[in-house]
Amino acid sequence: xxxxxxxxxxxxxxxxxxxxxxxxxxxxxxxxxxxxxxxxxxxxxxxxxxxxxxxxxxxxxxxxxxxxxxxxxxxxxxxxxxxxxxxxxxxxxxxxxxxx
Numbered sequence: 001x002x003x004x005x006x007x008x009x010x011x012x013x014x015x016x017x018x019x020x021x022x023x024x025x026x027x028x029x030x031x032x033x034x035x036x037x038x039x040x041x042x043x044x045x046x047x048x049x050x051x052x053x054x055x056x057x058x059x060x061x062x063x064x065x066x067x068x069x070x071x072x073x074x075x076x077x078x079x080x081x082x083x084x085x086x087x088x089x090x091x092x093x094x095x096x097x098x099x100x
Contacts, residue, residue: 002010
């Protein structure tokens with residue numbers, strides 16, 4: 001049978017092991033908490049990037065639509081100018097005919 005001193009030494013060694021394991025567990029819990037925070041930050045960054053990309057796409061679409069409107073207005077203006085020039089030519093022809 002073991003002596004009381006040997007048993008006390010074993011209990012002390014086991015306490016040290018338990019305390020060491022508890023410190024390791026605490027460190028692991030802190031590391032896990034840090035990892036969770038990092039994951040949340042990456043998710044926020046990802047969401048921000050997604051929103052930025054969506055806004056950029058909407059900006060490009062709006063610019064394209066504005067250019068399309070400008071092009072349509074320009075074509076309409078040229079069509080109107082052509083019609084006015086044709087009308088002026090006919091008026092001049094009519095004026096010339098009446099003078100003759």
